[in-house]
Amino acid sequence: MSAPVRALVARGTGRDLAIEQVTLPPPAAGEVRVRIRAAGVCHSDLSMVNGTLAPPFPLVLGHEAAGVVTEVGDGVDRVTAGDHVVLNWAPACRQCWFCRHDEPWLCASSGGPAVARGHTEDGVPLHVTLGLGALAQEVVVPQAAVIPVPDALPWAQAALLGCAVLTGVGAVRNTAAVAAGDSVAVIGLGGVGLAALTAARTAGAGPIIAVDVSSAKAALARAAGATEFLLADDRLSKSIRELTEGRGVDHAFECVGRAATIRTAWRSARRGGHVTVVGMGARDDELTLGALDIFHSARTLRSSVYGSSDPDREVPELARAVLDGSLELAPLITDRIGLDAAPAAFDRMIRGEGARSVVVF
Numbered sequence: 001m002s003a004p005v006r007a008l009v010a011r012g013t014g015r016d017l018a019i020e021q022v023t024l025p026p027p028a029a030g031e032v033r034v035r036i037r038a039a040g041v042c043h044s045d046l047s048m049v050n051g052t053l054a055p056p057f058p059l060v061l062g063h064e065a066a067g068v069v070t071e072v073g074d075g076v077d078r079v080t081a082g083d084h085v086v087l088n089w090a091p092a093c094r095q096c097w098f099c100r101h102d103e104p105w106l107c108a109s110s111g112g113p114a115v116a117r118g119h120t121e122d123g124v125p126l127h128v129t130l131g132l133g134a135l136a137q138e139v140v141v142p143q144a145a146v147i148p149v150p151d152a153l154p155w156a157q158a159a160l161l162g163c164a165v166l167t168g169v170g171a172v173r174n175t176a177a178v179a180a181g182d183s184v185a186v187i188g189l190g191g192v193g194l195a196a197l198t199a200a201r202t203a204g205a206g207p208i209i210a211v212d213v214s215s216a217k218a219a220l221a222r223a224a225g226a227t228e229f230l231l232a233d234d235r236l237s238k239s240i241r242e243l244t245e246g247r248g249v250d251h252a253f254e255c256v257g258r259a260a261t262i263r264t265a266w267r268s269a270r271r272g273g274h275v276t277v278v279g280m281g282a283r284d285d286e287l288t289l290g291a292l293d294i295f296h297s298a299r300t301l302r303s304s305v306y307g308s309s310d311p312d313r314e315v316p317e318l319a320r321a322v323l324d325g326s327l328e329l330a331p332l333i334t335d336r337i338g339l340d341a342a343p344a345a346f347d348r349m350i351r352g353e354g355a356r357s358v359v360v361f
């Protein structure tokens, strides 16, 4: 039996988050134990506890993290103790129809919002977010959920590769394939939207229009690559048109997760333009578009799950880009905190303050 570890636990929808002692099982065959060194606070963790999703509780939050392998179960051949790894919340089975057709981000074996693992201090069966539960001192996960990265990669930036960066950068590069000279709007400037801006800049896009309800995001957006910042108000799609010779942008990215902002993204794109939904919204938040508008606008609307990425291939590529200076992640991280301060980081996210808060262990 393993020693208890400290973890950020949600006990139910709308209930206060707390640091609890939890006990994880030792790694079974094919599993590894990872000591977490850094873990980001992502909006999808908030979606676990604010009613957007309905996961089982009690639940360890967190799914964006990096750490050191400390123990491996029988038959593990992917990593050994001491390896630095980024966690992957959608490990691919490599056998299902989607994996065989080069869409590992849609792997049929990917679980729901949480899986059962270990128990709380009072003996209640515990669940972990997206198979990870990474806002904790340790995780025990299948070896397919860890991706080795160079030891030189800074921990906080390594953590972000596992969700915000794969998601935001992948949406721009893989899902939308933004090209040099394309005009881009990114709506919602949390860790995901800021990562999308970074990728748009690297692609040579322009103008790159960043949009948020909070004017405090303007400086962060410019640091990440935006050439313009607009407040999300009633004039937004008109203002975007004014910046694009009256047409609208080639690519609009929705990084909030609401029907209203998907609609804004739709209206911001030009005729024949592309709208990529990156935010994860609620089941009952419905989007209405006019049938004539859909026809006449000739736009495409699609979503991007995990940046349409193959994390096993792309996390090491992104890690190399961070190390050679071609991918600049510093603007995405505004708060480095201890685990005890994680509940307050959720409050900051609800208020739309800062970019990523990263718990450093």
Ligand code: APR
Pocket: 041, 042, 043, 044, 047, 167, 187, 188, 189, 190, 191, 192, 193, 211, 212, 213, 214, 217, 232, 255, 256, 257, 261, 278, 279, 280, 281, 349, 350, 351, 352, 355
């Ligand atoms: N218009 C524009 N921006 C908005 C609006 C709006 N109506 N409402 C909220 N925002 C902004 C917030 O001010 C904040 O800056 O969207 C941003 C969201 O940032 P975070 O809460 O940090 O979210 P993030 O972790 O980046 O995730 C964004 O992607 O993976 C999904 O589930 C995730 O749906 C979420 C989205």
Ligand code: ZN
Pocket: 042, 043, 044, 045, 063, 064, 163, 164
């Ligand atoms: Zn996430």
